[in-house]
Amino acid sequence: MKKAMIIMNPSSGKEKALEYVRKVEDTLRNEVGYDVVVMETTQELDATKFCISACEDEFDLVVSVGGDGTLHETINGLLDQKHRPKLGVIPLGTVNDFARALHIPLNPDEAIRTLTSSKLRQVDMARINDQLFANVVAAGSLADTLSSVSSEEKSKLGAFAYFKEGVKELLGGSAAHLVIEHDGGTWEGPAPIFIAALTNSVGGFENLAPDASVDDGLLHGFIVHNLNFLNTLTAGFSLLLGNLKDHKDVEYFTSRSIRVSSTEPVKTNVDGEPGPALPIEMHILPAHVQVIVPEESAES
Numbered sequence: 001m002k003k004a005m006i007i008m009n010p011s012s013g014k015e016k017a018l019e020y021v022r023k024v025e026d027t028l029r030n031e032v033g034y035d036v037v038v039m040e041t042t043q044e045l046d047a048t049k050f051c052i053s054a055c056e057d058e059f060d061l062v063v064s065v066g067g068d069g070t071l072h073e074t075i076n077g078l079l080d081q082k083h084r085p086k087l088g089v090i091p092l093g094t095v096n097d098f099a100r101a102l103h104i105p106l107n108p109d110e111a112i113r114t115l116t117s118s119k120l121r122q123v124d125m126a127r128i129n130d131q132l133f134a135n136v137v138a139a140g141s142l143a144d145t146l147s148s149v150s151s152e153e154k155s156k157l158g159a160f161a162y163f164k165e166g167v168k169e170l171l172g173g174s175a176a177h178l179v180i181e182h183d184g185g186t187w188e189g190p191a192p193i194f195i196a197a198l199t200n201s202v203g204g205f206e207n208l209a210p211d212a213s214v215d216d217g218l219l220h221g222f223i224v225h226n227l228n229f230l231n232t233l234t235a236g237f238s239l240l241l242g243n244l245k246d247h248k249d250v251e252y253f254t255s256r257s258i259r260v261s262s263t264e265p266v267k268t269n270v271d272g273e274p275g276p277a278l279p280i281e282m283h284i285l286p287a288h289v290q291v292i293v294p295e296e297s298a299e300s
């Protein structure tokens, strides 16, 4: 019999995770015919440990029930594994970038229906130092600010919580000197933020990297530099309209590998969580995981 592991964070989804997990279990067992194991996280990194054991025990499917934090920890269990189970995603967080990028419904009941779909997408992941990411890495003074956006603010304001904190930080005007090496050359200079996106949805803004698709084998780099009050606002509008890469103070490139370093101490944010300090090295891992997506979903 095929084996599925459900990895669920009971603290996500406004305490509704337990109710949804029963529905996930029923759907997998009764409609798709899986032997199902439910693993409940109690602390940070539990989801990674559970996913490692699912790989080692050759499970066919792992379903992440929680927010982007739980998903990020789950996919990190796939690092350097020979057997990688298929992935299902039930988004219960406030932003849910990965689900947005894959057109997985943000309504949990509808997302659960998706688990009966026979459509799979081969999705890129990327390595950053000794971990994996599925969505986005940000580096620079602004990245640290984004890590401090509270769950309450995200619930209340959605993607605008990031925008609000971002504008506040940019008006403070701190920009570290970054050295960014990519397939096409090296950029060097002061920048309040550098973003490497794998998918089009970043911090809930589905327009930030409209050219990034989950399976294009590329990292999409945005270096934002020389921001002051006026162009902070115009960059904000560019972000909302999906043409950030054309803004005069934004350098855009695609690459399979990127190295970012600085002589100053600079923090990063990886998939919405605090990440390693610079230097960082990123490498794309094309088609690294097969994700269950709705039958009718578009390929972008």
Ligand SMILES: Nc1ncnc2c1ncn2[C@@H]1O[C@H](COP(=O)(O)OP(=O)(O)OP(=O)(O)O)[C@@H](O)[C@H]1O
Pocket (backbone or CB within 6 Å): 009, 010, 011, 012, 013, 014, 041, 042, 043, 044, 045, 046, 066, 067, 068, 069, 070, 071, 073, 092, 093, 094, 095, 096, 151, 154, 272
């Ligand atoms: N039982 C638990 N209680 C509290 N925190 C947990 C528990 N299990 C896991 N965690 C931690 O909670 C963090 C956030 O989880 P997750 O992203 O799933 O939910 P969320 O906060 O509702 O979503 P979002 O980040 O989108 O607001 C995870 O990174 C994980 O380390």
